[in-house]
Amino acid sequence: MALSIEDIKKIAHLARIEVSESEATATLSKLTGILGLIEQMQAVDTTGIVPMSHAQELHQRLRDDVVTKTNQREAFQKNAPMLGNGSTQPAVAGGLYLVPKVIE
């Protein structure tokens, strides 16, 4: 599968990673190499083999439905990012975390 520079830019955008033109070009050649490797692996006949979803042959342990977490809002909100413009105030108000306005 041939990747284009547009594909790289799209993937970067989806992951919210800013890439310059030169970075995009370099990434294109690296990713093309990785995809070549995957193509080789895909040539192997895997008929009848269950796809692996985890490296270990274990299964999920379940937790009893019991409340174990207490309210630590105050401690967590001390860690909130600052309001910006050199502010030393965490971006919280009325118990809410503040973010730039979200428009639906």
Next chain:
Amino acid sequence: MEWEVVIGLETHTQLQTNTKIFSGAPIKYGAEPNTQACEVSIALPGVLPVLNKQAVECAIKFGLAINAEIAQRSVFARKNYFYPDLPKGYQISQFELPVVGKGAVTIQVPAQGKKPAYEKVINITRAHLEEDAGKSVHGAVEGMSGIDLNRAGTPLLEIVTEPDMRSAAEAVAYAKQLHELVQWIGICDGNMQEGSFRCDVNVSVRHKGSEKLGTRREIKNLNSFKFMQQAIEYETRWQIETLEDGGSIHQATVLFNPDTGETRAMRSKEEANDYRYFPDPDLLPLMISAEDKARVQASMPELPEAMKARFEAEYGLSSYDTGALTSSRGLADYFVATVKAGAEAKQAANWVTGNVSAKLNAEDKSISSSAVPAEALAQLLHRITDGTISNNAAKEVFEAMWIGEGNADAIIEAKGLKQMSDSGAVEAIIDEVLAANVAMVEEYKAGKEKAFNALVGQIMKASKGKANPAQVNDLLMKKLKA
């Protein structure tokens, strides 16, 4: 050219657990912002999800209830997208291997105009476990949005249908049926105002007879059946008109505005549906054994279909009555409690599906908030069967009980509704009426049967409704033949 609408539903049901799907934080509705947002909910670095056993059992229950395949092995996946109420940058969901596979729900579509009621099977494609996102709050601080992560990590079961519905009525009938079912098996409280049961509806139109599906638009987050009906009807009309005017439909997510009754496309996202799912390496595959299924099966309540059949066999009730009684678990439980408290089954069925349901509908209440408990109703019904009051008087007593005037006996006493059991007093009234209506008596004697009923009516009126009609019939007959 005739058009046909094709509808499929995706329903998010919030599961009835004490804690979140991947952490031990509580999920009580209405808590102060972020007081239930633990380190997992706010996605602090290094935290790991641990799956809630109860959420898995809810999923198994649902699978059993719709006769679905329950995956022996299912896998959690990351659905990647960026939004402020999703601090991890991905939602943990299931993609290729969901916990519940293909199943089916049989719906009853009510009669509309000349079209009679009918049954239809709606196929369920899958149901998968996932976590809910947080909530954005607007307007708290100027120019900013507030994020409350209490809801983040709340366990959801997303139930997806095949595009099997062909009208708004069918879609609403399915949604209502599913709403009852999840409450019946106790996996969801069904509270639509609080968002415990939310429907996304996929709507497309095509020429009747065509096999190919049209381009669909998805109506998001409908939280009432009335809005669902309106939204689908509007969207269907809009799509048909657009196509007939030579336009085309583009895949989009739309929102329904209850104030205008219209649907409107949300700002289209360029990279819509590019979620780049992949198995979540933080979670191992979920294994469900035959023993797990058997254990959950043993804890399942009797399902509506089975209960309906049992009511028919045990109480000799009609299919119509049992259908109405098992339309919700609350109603069925209420009926059973009424019978247990001594009421006769057929009479109890009539009252529960009649007077009681009418009152609940009129006041938009559910049976659990019935102003007359089952035991109180049974007491009232007992007073009809033992001849203390007439059926008509019972309705009056019921009205009074509903507004809290007391129990049946107290109201019968206070309102003086007791039927006359003293035959002497009834005879005296009959004599009076006969004396005052000589012409009618002559008519009856001349062979006019109708005059008899007219006389009964007069006697009942004279007794202010307190005479026992059966007794009046007997005594009057004797007197006229004398």
